[in-house]
Amino acid sequence: MTREIKFESPSFSKRLKGMLGVDFYRLFHTPLFYIFLGIAAIIPAMVSAMTMMPDQNGNTMTPLYSNVWQIIAASEPLYVINSIADYANMNMVFIFGGIMVSIFIGHDYKSGYVKQLFTTHAKKQDYMMSKSIVCAFAMACMCITYFIGGTVGGLLVGYDTAVNAGSLIIAILGKMIMSIGWASLYTFLNVIFRKFFGISIASSFFFGTGILIIGVAAIVENLAIPTAFLNIFLYGSSVNACLTSNVVTLLVCALVSVAWAVFYNVLGTRILYKSDVY
């Protein structure tokens, strides 16, 4: 017995909607997401508290920060770090986020979900986009819990609270917007190293630390070249979103983040199309 076959090509919005539904469901139903939200909240609180703890001789250590909001963002764009305080701010979310994305996407391959997915009408670009959007959302949520943890920790320790509220909000929004670019980078890395879970995590961690840009910044500073051009990179723009930010900073963040997101999505899609998936 044969039956009449009616071919229908599912629209892009229908495909993406379905995939986003699945990815958001998975995100909200995995303990991993909540663990990383917790980590993002605890780390800044711990950093604040530890910098005020007495040392072995009972002397109170010199505080790393002078202001609660420096735990959220640096006072000015510091591409080259001189102390841990210059480095330890909301940008750390992109390191934890990278690990979370690696585990989240790694599970797609481990479970065989990807195999199941790509045998349907799902397209590779839908996969890249869906993962980037969901992981960006997860990292933006981590920025919020980081903000809460950092603020509570800083207030408990007794740091000063004076701030330009507008710049603070722009810095936080800027970093949240940067999540789109970072999530796309991590999705891309995980697509490249999809068969090597450990390398996926390690590479996400490596790029998340921004060590490459910090290195370049050190060289550039020694050569007395202005460092502003580093804002074209994800880490550079993330650093640029600081406590002296203005609307232009936010626009730069949006532009850089979206540009890199598009770049990584296009590249990741091409790699998925060219290579054997499973």
Added chain:
Amino acid sequence: MNAIEIRNLTKNFGPKQALSGLNMTVPQGVIYGFIGENGSGKSTTEKIICGLIHESGGSVKLYGKPHTDADVRAKIGVLIEAPGCFSSYSVWNNMKLQAANLGIKNADEEIIKVLKLVRMEGAASNKYKNCSLGMKQRIGIAMALLGNPTLLVLDEPINGLDADGMRIMREVLVDITKNGCTVVVSSHILSELEKIATHYGIVRGGKMLCEMTAEELEASCRTYVALKAQDTNRAKMILGCKYSRVEEDEAGYIRVYDMTTPEEIVTHLYENGILVSEIKTDKIGLEEYYIDLMKEGKR
């Protein structure tokens, strides 16, 4: 129009050639038994059909269209190796996720329908990781059936199943084809495949050795005379002198494959002083046919 039409399919994994000019034709509405040794290229072919890996050369058409077309892909259900399920989710939730990916509107209704079809309606709330191998395979088929596919590609769905699991799987596959769905199923358990397949494709060394219908297989399977005698070894020796192919099977029967009659054999043995206690005529099955074909190929 054929459900699958493959021409000159090649696939290289580095220097290794997994497929070397494979041709395959699967008519609509059939159960196509895809047979071959390990490493013969069955899974590679199935993965190419499903879009999981790229072909190095040749063409794959599904219902006359390139197999990469999204509209054609929407009509395929697949179970390659194990189903792609999240182990900590329930069967129901895994099905819901697949339904969401497929954009199925009345998902609950359809999930209930396919779970019933694979006799799994009572296990929807079970966590996937707590399901037995047989249940997991049936869940995989249920997932493949979501979205009302017209072509189902199943890679070794009955491997590792117990007798009851195999029976259920058999019934499920036959039920699926009742509404016109085409099923391509690869398996090493030929005795099971023989009970359901209407068409066969035998692959070896990345090439299709032969394709045939069940009727053609039946016609080409040789008839033989099987007998039990008082002195098996002597009977074998005597028969071996007269007939070209005489073998003893696992059950202790002496098989004579030449064109002859039981009467002629009984008379011949009686004349040589051997009494026959049991004699029958039979046909070789798919398994033996396949083994013979492989032996011939090797020769």
